[in-house]
Amino acid sequence: MSDTMSSPSRDSRARRPRRPRPRFAPGSVLLPLCLALTALLAACGGNGRVHWEEDEGAIAETWSPAGLERVMGVEVVALRAELEERLGLTDSATLARRTGERDRHMLVLYGAYGNVPLWLDEDGLRERTHELVNALEYAHTDGLRIDAYPIAELRRTLGALRETDAPTAEQLVEADLLLTSAYVALGTDMFTGQIDPRSVSQGWHIDAQEMDVDSALVRTLRMEPLDRGIARMRPQREEFDELRRMLERYREIAAAGGWPTVPEGEVLEPGDTAAVPRLEALLARLRVEEYVDDGVRATPLRDSTGQEIDRAVYDAQIAGAVARFQARHSIVVDSILGGGTLASLNTSAEFRLRQIAANLERYRWLPRQLGDRYVFVNVPAFRLEAYDGGEPVLDMKVIVGSEYDDRSTPAFSDSMSYVVFRPYWNVPKNIALDEILPKAQADPGYMARNGYEVVRGQSERAPVLGQYAPSWSAIESGAQRIRQRPGGENSLGLVKFMFPNDFAIYLHDTPAQGLFERDVRAFSHGCIRVEQPARLAQYVLGWDLPRIEAAMASGPNAQQVTLERKIPVYIMYLTTFVRDGELHFGNDLYRRDETLARAVAGAAMPDEAALVEVRALREVVE
Numbered sequence: 001m002s003d004t005m006s007s008p009s010r011d012s013r014a015r016r017p018r019r020p021r022p023r024f025a026p027g028s029v030l031l032p033l034c035l036a037l038t039a040l041l042a043a044c045g046g047n048g049r050v051h052w053e054e055d056e057g058a059i060a061e062t063w064s065p066a067g068l069e070r071v072m073g074v075e076v077v078a079l080r081a082e083l084e085e086r087l088g089l090t091d092s093a094t095l096a097r098r099t100g101e102r103d104r105h106m107l108v109l110y111g112a113y114g115n116v117p118l119w120l121d122e123d124g125l126r127e128r129t130h131e132l133v134n135a136l137e138y139a140h141t142d143g144l145r146i147d148a149y150p151i152a153e154l155r156r157t158l159g160a161l162r163e164t165d166a167p168t169a170e171q172l173v174e175a176d177l178l179l180t181s182a183y184v185a186l187g188t189d190m191f192t193g194q195i196d197p198r199s200v201s202q203g204w205h206i207d208a209q210e211m212d213v214d215s216a217l218v219r220t221l222r223m224e225p226l227d228r229g230i231a232r233m234r235p236q237r238e239e240f241d242e243l244r245r246m247l248e249r250y251r252e253i254a255a256a257g258g259w260p261t262v263p264e265g266e267v268l269e270p271g272d273t274a275a276v277p278r279l280e281a282l283l284a285r286l287r288v289e290e291y292v293d294d295g296v297r298a299t300p301l302r303d304s305t306g307q308e309i310d311r312a313v314y315d316a317q318i319a320g321a322v323a324r325f326q327a328r329h330s331i332v333v334d335s336i337l338g339g340g341t342l343a344s345l346n347t348s349a350e351f352r353l354r355q356i357a358a359n360l361e362r363y364r365w366l367p368r369q370l371g372d373r374y375v376f377v378n379v380p381a382f383r384l385e386a387y388d389g390g391e392p393v394l395d396m397k398v399i400v401g402s403e404y405d406d407r408s409t410p411a412f413s414d415s416m417s418y419v420v421f422r423p424y425w426n427v428p429k430n431i432a433l434d435e436i437l438p439k440a441q442a443d444p445g446y447m448a449r450n451g452y453e454v455v456r457g458q459s460e461r462a463p464v465l466g467q468y469a470p471s472w473s474a475i476e477s478g479a480q481r482i483r484q485r486p487g488g489e490n491s492l493g494l495v496k497f498m499f500p501n502d503f504a505i506y507l508h509d510t511p512a513q514g515l516f517e518r519d520v521r522a523f524s525h526g527c528i529r530v531e532q533p534a535r536l537a538q539y540v541l542g543w544d545l546p547r548i549e550a551a552m553a554s555g556p557n558a559q560q561v562t563l564e565r566k567i568p569v570y571i572m573y574l575t576t577f578v579r580d581g582e583l584h585f586g587n588d589l590y591r592r593d594e595t596l597a598r599a600v601a602g603a604a605m606p607d608e609a610a611l612v613e614v615r616a617l618r619e620v621v622e
Contacts, residue, residue, distance in 0.1 A: 003305035006517050007600070010280050038394060040061055047506065054408065056284045057489070059223050059224065059225070059228050059229055059232070059281075060223070060224050061219065061222045061224075063128070063221070063222050063223070063224050064113070064222065065113050065116055065117065065118050065126075068116070068117075068120075068121060068122060069122075070122065071117060071120045071121065071122060071124070071172055072120075072122075072124050072165070072166075072167055072172065072375070073166065074168070074172055075170050076116060076117075077598070078169045078447050079116065079117055079120075079169050079172060079173060079176075080114075080115055080116055081169075081535075082169040082170055082172075082173040083110065083115050083116070083117070083173050083176070083177075084115055086177060087107060087110060087115070087386055089115070098609050101188070102181065102184050102185060102188065104214075105184045105188060105213060105214060105217055106177075106180055106181065106184055108214045108217075108218070109180065109184065109214070109217050109218060109221065110180070112218045113218075113221075117172065117173070117176040118176060118179070118180055118183075118221065119132075119175070119176050119179040119180070119286065120172060120175070120176055124161060124163070124238050125158065125175075125621060128224075128226045128311040128622045129158075129179060129621050130618075130622065131225050132179060132182065132183055132186075132226060132227070132230075133154075133614070133617055133618050133621050134227045134618070135186060135226070135227040135231070136149055136151065136182060136186060136229040136614055136617075137611075137614045137615065137617075137618060138227075139186060139189075139190075140606035140611070141244060141247070141248065142190065142244060142360060143244070143356070143360035143361065143600065143603045143604065144186075144189050144190070144194060144232055144245055144603055145194060145602045145603040145606075145607075145610075146607075146610045146611070146614055147602065147609075147610035147613075148185065148194060149182045149185050150178055150181060150182055150185075151182075151610065151613045151614050151617055152613055154178050154179065154182060154617055154620075155176055155616050155617040155620055157174060157175050157178055158175060158617070158621060159620045160618050161175055162620065172340065172404070183217075183221070183230075184217060186230065187216065187220060187233055188217075189212075189232060190230065190233040190234050190364070191212075191213055191216055191233045191363075191364070192213060192364060192365065193361050193364035193365050194361065194364075194603070195596070195599050195600065197362075197365055197394045199599075200595045200596045200599050201592065201595050202362075202411065202573070202592050202595075202596065203408065203410045203411055203573070203575070203590065203592065204362075204410075204411045204412075205410055205411060205412035205413075205502075205503075206365060206366060206367070206412055206413045206570065207367065207413070211566070212367075212368065213454070216233060216368075220232070220233060224239075234364075235363045235364060235366065235368070237363065237528055238369070239577060239578060240360065240363045242479055242602065243356055243359060243360055243363070243576060243577075243578060244360065246356055246576070246578065246583045246593060247353070247356045247357060247360065247604075249351060249399065250349060250352055250353040250356055251604075251605060253288060253289075253349045253353075254350050254353045254605060255605075258288075258348055258349030258350065259285045259289070259311060259349055260281055260284045260285050260289040261276070261281070261285075261346050262278070262281050262282045262285050262342060262345050262346055263278045263281055264342070265278050266283060267335050267336060267337065267338045267339070268314040268318060268319075268336065268337040269314070269319075269335070270314060270315070270319040270335050270336075271313065271314065271315075272313075272314045273301065273311045273312065273313055273314065274311065274312065275278060275310055275311060275312075276298050276300050276310050276311065276312045277310075279298035279312050279314065279318065280297070280298050281338070282318065282322075282345070283296055283298060283318065283321075285295065285345055285346075286321045286322070286325060286345075288349075288453060289325075291321040291322075291324050292317070292318070292321045293298075296317055296318070296321075296346075298312035298318070299312055299313070300312050301313065305320075308551075316339065319335040319337075320335065320343065322335055322336075322337055325336040325341070325345065326341055326519075327519075328367045328521060328582060328583065328584045328585065329344045329520065329585045330380065330382075330516075330519070330538070330585065330586050330587035331344060331520075332519045332520060332586070333519055344585075350604075350605070351587040351597060352585065353605065354597035354598075354600055354601055354604040355575055355576050355585065355593055355597055356576050356583075356604070357597075357600040357603050357604035358575070358576075358593060358596040358597050358599075359574050359575060359576040359577070361596065361600055361603075362572070362573065362574055362596075363574075366570070366572075367413075370387070370568060371387075371390055371567075371568045372387075372388070372390060372509065373386075373387060373388050373389075373565075373567055373568075374386075374387050374567060374568040374570065375387075375416065375507075375567060375568070375569045375570070376570050376572065377398060377400075377528060377569070377570065377571050377572060378572045378573075378574050378577060378586070379400045379401075379409050379411070379571065379572065379573050379589065379590060380573060380574060380575045380586025380587050380588060381574065381577055381579075381584070381586045382397055382398055382399070382400060382520075382521040382522075382587075383395065383396070383397065383398060384396050384398045384507075384530060384531075384536075386536065386539045388539075393539065394532075394535060394536065394539050396530060396531040396532045396535070396536070397516045397521065397531040398507075398521065398528050398529060398530055399510065399515055399516070399521040399522070399523050399528065399529040400521065400522050400528055400589070401522065401526040401527070401528075402522045402523055402589075404424050408526065408589065408590045409505065409526055409527075409528065409571060410503055410505070410571065411571055411572055412501060412503060412505075412567075412571055413497040413568060413569060413570045413571065413574040414500065414501040414544055414569055415499055415566040415567065415568050415569065416497055416498065416499040416540065416563060416566060416567040416568075416569050417498060417499065417500065417562065417563055417566050418498050418560055418561060418562045418563060418606035419496070419497055419498065419537060419540060419541060419557060419560070419561045419563070420495065420496050420498065420556050420559065420560050420561075421494065421495050421551040421552055421556075421558075421559040421561070422486035422487070422490075422494055422495075422551075422552065422555055422556070422557045422558060422559060423486060423490070423492050423495070423496045423508075423558055424483050424484065424485065424486055424490075424557070424558055425483060425484040425490055425491050426481065427452070427481065427482040427483060427484065428504070429475060429476070429478075429481070432475050432481065432482045432622045433472065433475055434477065436452065436482055437469065437470070437472060437475065437482075440452070440468075440469035440470075441469045444468075444469070446469075447467040447468060447469065447482075448467040449488055450484070450489065451484050451485040451487060451490065452467060452482050452483070452484050452485075453465075453467050453482070453483060453484075453485060453534045454466055454467070454468060454470045454480050454481070454482060455480065455481050455482070456480055457477070457478075457479065457480075457481075458478060458481060465480065470482065485557075486557040486558065488511055489511055490511070491510070491511070492508040492509060492510070493508055493509020493511055493529075493533060494508045494509050494533065494552035494553070495507070495508065495509050495534075495537055495551075495552055496508035497530075497536065497537075497540060499567075499569045504526075504527075505526055505527050505528065505571065506527055506528070507527070507528050507529075507530050507536070508527060508528070508529060508530070508533070508571075509529070509530065509533035509552075510529040510530075512529075513531075513535075515529075516531045518611065520587055522587070522589050524531075528571070533552070534549060534552065537551075540563065540567060541563070551601055573590070573592060574586065575587075575588050575592075575593050
């Protein structure tokens with residue numbers, strides 16, 4: 001017999017009229033791994049009945065597959081034996097080859113339910129098969145490729161089951177394995193994404209907590225209706241749902257032909273004139289995304305005789321629409337139709353659609369549970385949000401790493417453990433050598449004027465040697481280092497927030513408050529400067545504002561305060577996001593979108609042949 005779990009298609013199989021599904025206790029678990037998993041699920045609240053209320057209705061955790069004696073005349077004992085052979089449980093060599101991720105998930109899933117069929121009942125296919133097919137059909141609304149699932153094989157296999165009244169154990173198990181394979185693939189994709197971020201150059205270092213997948217698959221299978229249970233495996237964030245809605249909107253735009261191209265031409269400032277066709281093309285482009293109403297037109301100017309000429313004013317109404325476009329595309333908002341704005345206007349609707357799908361995938365790379373209290377920084381949005389009880393309680397601008405010279409801010413997560421008021425800035429070696437040392441050598445007063453001092457060695461208690469320009473070799477060897485004294489001019493400002501990590505990235509104050517007025521804020525060496533450090537310190541420490549301000553202004557230097565409870569910090573790279581009901585395209589600072597956008601192209605606009613195939617499958621199981 002074949003030892004492939006995804007099961008090549010075989011002809012035969014049938015289906016009889018549905019009967020009410022019995023409720024029975026789970027069967028025995030054969031594998032020690034599955035025994036351990038079952039115990040884990042019970043410890044996590046897997047026993048009993050749990051209800052959730054959603055807009056679509058209630059979901060109950062009540063279903064169990066065990067208790068059947070036969071399926072379409074075939075004894076369950078024979079089906080279990082066939083399953084165990086196909087799963088490799090009867091042959092250690094075959095079992096040892098089950099090293100794939102989905103193979104492992106299937107082993108655990110079947111083992112948790114006693115290695116009995118999961119999709120068959122006395123009369124053939126369970127009603128839940130219809131619910132699984134429903135989830136497969138609508139997976140494209142999550143930006144998932146439905147052609148990644150064995151749809152055609154399922155249609156052939158399940159269709160053949162309807163044509164026979166006396167299937168063999170092998171035929172029934174083939175159908176059950178295919179359905180389980182589709183369920184595991186869909187659930188895994190919903191939970192952790194279809195693409196490995198390491199394969200598409202994302203600078204992504206956030207653990208999606210893979211160990212949760214098995215328990216999620218087992219528990220979700222107990223939910224009724226199953227398709228709503230599967231929907232709960234998607235990221236349960238409002239931002240994700242908003243992006244899903246935008247995915248549908250931009251699919252419609254792309255399917256309708258996208259938007260027109262705005263011709264190249266001179267830079268336009270409000271009040272300038274331009275050729276009427278160019279302005280009309282600009283308005284037509286803006287109209288597709290509803291930046292202007294249908295009634296707005298470029299009004300031709302008239303010459304001295306009153307005759308219309310082929311020129312119109314780039315007036316306040318048109319320039320205002322361009323400003324709104326700029327604000328939602330992370331472009332400096334100046335109402336000027338320049339090169340950057342024109343390039344963004346002429347980015348195709350298809351690429352924008354792929355960006356949305358790419359960011360849905362990035363959300364799936366996140367852990368499902370971010371914590372009750374956490375800090376969420378989106379680098380392309382230049383924004384920090386702090387959450388408490390799962391609700392946003394703080395929102396501020398940030399400055400992130402610049403896009404060149406290896407200063408980019410990676411996507412990662414760690415836990416904030418302490419805060420330092422009035423910190424020293426221990427200047428990184430590369431900054432000391434490349435930036436500070438040349439200035440200090442050219443200007444003898446530079447070090448003292450800017451609060452820099454030379455320290456022997458790397459210890460925090462190392463002696464201060466003075467405020468002179470050290471030698472290049474002393475800094476390079478580590479014998480000496482440069483640090484900046486605490487105070488209002490310190491590059492870290494008056495407080496820093498530490499979540500020790502492999503990238504030496506942290507949040508901190510800054511004396512350069514004027515930079516927060518910029519629309520594009522990528523100026524740092526990689527660390528993240530926060531707009532309202534006192535408010536963030538209040539959130540982190542729970543102190544009142546006067547106490548925070550006192551610690552920042554006149555407290556002891558390098559006062560470290562350990563948090564009573566660590567706070568997760570997520571540094572994200574999401575280039576599409578919804579704010580105040582409007583879709584924004586963030587600044588792809590580090591050019592990570594193009595590779596990922598190519599990878600998700602088949603998910604951004606679903607393949608019509610795959611849609612036809614899954615609809616045909618639906619007809620088979622109706």
